[in-house]
Structures are given as structure tokens and as C-alpha cells.
Amino acid sequence: MKTNRIFLSIFSCVVLLVQGCALTSHPLGKSALGKASSSAEMERLIDQPGPIQLETIDSAHWSAPLAGLVNLDSPTAVQAELKDRDEPIQIYAHLLQHPQRGNYLVDSGVSRKLVDDPAKHGLNWLVVKAMHIERLQIMKSTAEIVQGMDGKLSGVFFTHLHLDHISGMPDISNEVPLYIGASESTATNLMNMFVRGASDQLLKDKQPLQEWHFQPDPQNKFEGIVDVFEDGSVFAISVPGHTPGSTALLIRTTHGPVLLTGDTCHTRWGWEHTVEPGDFTEDQPRNLKNLKSLKELVAGHPQIEVRLGHQH
Numbered sequence: 001m002k003t004n005r006i007f008l009s010i011f012s013c014v015v016l017l018v019q020g021c022a023l024t025s026h027p028l029g030k031s032a033l034g035k036a037s038s039s040a041e042m043e044r045l046i047d048q049p050g051p052i053q054l055e056t057i058d059s060a061h062w063s064a065p066l067a068g069l070v071n072l073d074s075p076t077a078v079q080a081e082l083k084d085r086d087e088p089i090q091i092y093a094h095l096l097q098h099p100q101r102g103n104y105l106v107d108s109g110v111s112r113k114l115v116d117d118p119a120k121h122g123l124n125w126l127v128v129k130a131m132h133i134e135r136l137q138i139m140k141s142t143a144e145i146v147q148g149m150d151g152k153l154s155g156v157f158f159t160h161l162h163l164d165h166i167s168g169m170p171d172i173s174n175e176v177p178l179y180i181g182a183s184e185s186t187a188t189n190l191m192n193m194f195v196r197g198a199s200d201q202l203l204k205d206k207q208p209l210q211e212w213h214f215q216p217d218p219q220n221k222f223e224g225i226v227d228v229f230e231d232g233s234v235f236a237i238s239v240p241g242h243t244p245g246s247t248a249l250l251i252r253t254t255h256g257p258v259l260l261t262g263d264t265c266h267t268r269w270g271w272e273h274t275v276e277p278g279d280f281t282e283d284q285p286r287n288l289k290n291l292k293s294l295k296e297l298v299a300g301h302p303q304i305e306v307r308l309g310h311q312h
């Protein structure tokens, strides 16, 4: 019996080491919002002003190695002689107000509770050290963002589930619906072993993660597009690569179209030179392909204002 248990433990460890594990064991369901759309439908509407009010909030200032943010081995970066350095970045929360559907956040900003007591929120010493939590300087915490809203928070759309995008969860109430890209929480990866405890703890007692209903884009420009409110005001765009379920959002605001790239592109340099992120990205070729698709979308609709993952 004891031998069996030991064998099972060793077997589980070997499986984990070979396959890695999912990012979180948090419950998962299909999205109650949105219907599959197409790039043709999105592009037909992009240039018309929409009903959404959008505010991008600098929740925290931070810094990260440039080698994580930009692929320094890409020919363009090599030619530009970019070297690794500490790069100043921001962590954003985007507040989206739909006139009928209410307030939604895109990503969650940073909770002061997390910075004050990382261990309590599941961040072990290794994660704290790797993330350089001590460099996080909160400008506006998630609690302050939520308190400042006109009405309640109706949901959070995550561009992906890396810790710097779920770091506001301690300030998000347990009733708020949460939305993610397909396979974001279930795809396995070796690195997930280090952050799974933190992801699980930050999502503990929260609503199940709801996956968007992405279908193949009939025009084949993107891996999938969802019309979030079924009125053409907000489109979720499947752009895997940085993570398996990375999602960009095209938002038709009262001031014109805005593209939130998420971490398909972290930096201004990366966007301007079409270079994908570095070590922080799981699948660089796929990330680059989807970065190019986003850039083509903007080239076809130059009035789109682009807001990047971590830099203005």
C-alpha cells in the first residue's frame, strides 16, 4: 500500500515535470456573454463612433527586464543593438462603460493588499523575488478604481491570466463575473508550477472563469473574434502566443476605436518595430504572427488608437 503511494507520488512528479500543469485549478465555464463574429463584421463597424466610454488607468509603476519584454534575439533587436536592461513599465486597468450593460474592467490593476502582504495572497518567496514586488509603486489601487465607479462592476475581461493582470483580484468582489480566452487556464506549461499556487489563491472564492466562444474567423485574419455585447461595441480578438488564451480587445468608444493589445505587445519599441515579447512569451512565432495581424488591422484603420500591454 505504502509502496503504491510512493510510486504514485513519483509518477505524478514525473508527469508534472514532463507536461507541466495548468495555470490554475479554478472552475471554468463557457461565457454567458458574446457571440462568434468575424473580422469582416468588426471592420465594417470599426470606423463608426461607438457607445463606449473608456478610461485607461495607470494602476502601478513597475519595471521588468527588457529581455522579457522584447525578443532581443530577433534580427530587428540585434540590428538596433538592444541590450538587456531594466525597463520602466506600467500596470493598467481599463475601465469600460457601456451605456446599458454597465462597468467592466479589462485586466484588474493592482491591489494594495497584494503588495502589503504577498504571502497572504499566495505569492511565495520565489514569485515575490522573481516579480520584484518591491519595485511595484501603486498609483491607483484596484480598490480605488472600483470605489470611483459610477455604479457596480459588472465583469472583468482578462487579456490573459499572468499574475500582473490578476493582481487586482483581492479588491474585486466575489460576485463579479470573469472572462478569459480559450485554453488560457487549462493549457499546461512547466512554468505554471511556480505560479499556480498564487493564481489559485488570487482567484479563490471568485466566480468561475468564463471562456469566450471563439470560432474560426471566416476571413482568416484572426484566430477568432467575439462580439462581446452582441451590438458591435466591443470585440474580443483571439491572439494566442504570449499565453495560450491571450485576447486583445477592439473597443468602439465615443472618441473612436481603441485597440487594447494586451501583452501580445508589451512595449512601444516592440509595437513600432513589430518585435514580439522575449522570455515572458510562451510561443514567440505565434505571438509574432498575431502581433502582425493586429498591426495590419491598425494599418487598414489608421484612426485606431493603440494601447499596449505595459507602456503608453
Ligand SMILES: [Zn+2]
Binding pocket: 162, 164, 165, 263, 309, 310
Ligand atoms: Zn503583463
